[in-house]
Amino acid sequence: MDEAQILQLALDCGAHQASWIDIRKDGVFNTVFRDICASNACGQYGMCHMCPPDVGDIEKLIATARSFDRGLLYQTVDSLEDSFDIEGMMRAGQAHNDCANRIRDSLAGMDGLMHLSTGGCKMCERCTKRDGRPCAFPDLAMSSLEAYGMDVYNTARNAGLRYHHGPNTVTYFGMVLMKSKPDA
Numbered sequence: 001m002d003e004a005q006i007l008q009l010a011l012d013c014g015a016h017q018a019s020w021i022d023i024r025k026d027g028v029f030n031t032v033f034r035d036i037c038a039s040n041a042c043g044q045y046g047m048c049h050m051c052p053p054d055v056g057d058i059e060k061l062i063a064t065a066r067s068f069d070r071g072l073l074y075q076t077v078d079s080l081e082d083s084f085d086i087e088g089m090m091r092a093g094q095a096h097n098d099c100a101n102r103i104r105d106s107l108a109g110m111d112g113l114m115h116l117s118t119g120g121c122k123m124c125e126r127c128t129k130r131d132g133r134p135c136a137f138p139d140l141a142m143s144s145l146e147a148y149g150m151d152v153y154n155t156a157r158n159a160g161l162r163y164h165h166g167p168n169t170v171t172y173f174g175m176v177l178m179k180s181k182p183d184a
């Protein structure tokens with residue numbers, strides 16, 4: 001599958017818009033995102049195998065992301081009743097997660113890919129990390145752009161994608177990272 005086909009696939013899976021970037025030129029990374037995760041505003045810090053600190057050292061994760069050549073940054077957009085519409089945000093998060101899962105499943109079997117989404121891994125209703133058990137689906141688990149230190153705002157700008165879509169909307173991002181020559 002070539003880049004144009006993967007982009008179309010993301011749109012067919014429910015993405016609002018998507019754009020390919022050169023990871024090393026247009027991907028913006030910053031270790032400060034680890035501090036933001038550690039502030040635990042989302043309540044997932046230390047509660048999910050794919051979230052900090054369990055997902056790994058941020059410098060190493062940034063290096064991993066930068067070992068890829070190309071990245072398809074995609075976004076989902078949903079409307080909210082108002083800026084306090086928590087249920088609407090949760091519905092939008094679920095819709096984004098469903099879109100990410102469809103993209104992941106459609107690309108299953110392709111070598112040299114890594115897929116990052118938004119927030120913690122949503123595969124299981126309750127991450128086994130909370131019960132001190134290993135990940136239930138290591139092949140399907142998905143980490144986030146933020147956990148890998150990506151500055152999504154500035155990367156989206158470089159990709160030509162809008163970060164906001166106006167009042168009473170919520171926009172979530174994901175990325176399929178691809179190596180032009182998969183590791184041997």
Ligand code: SF4
Nearest residue numbers: 121123124127135136
């Ligand atoms: S697949 Fe399940 S157990 Fe593994 S990180 Fe995701 S939510 Fe946690």
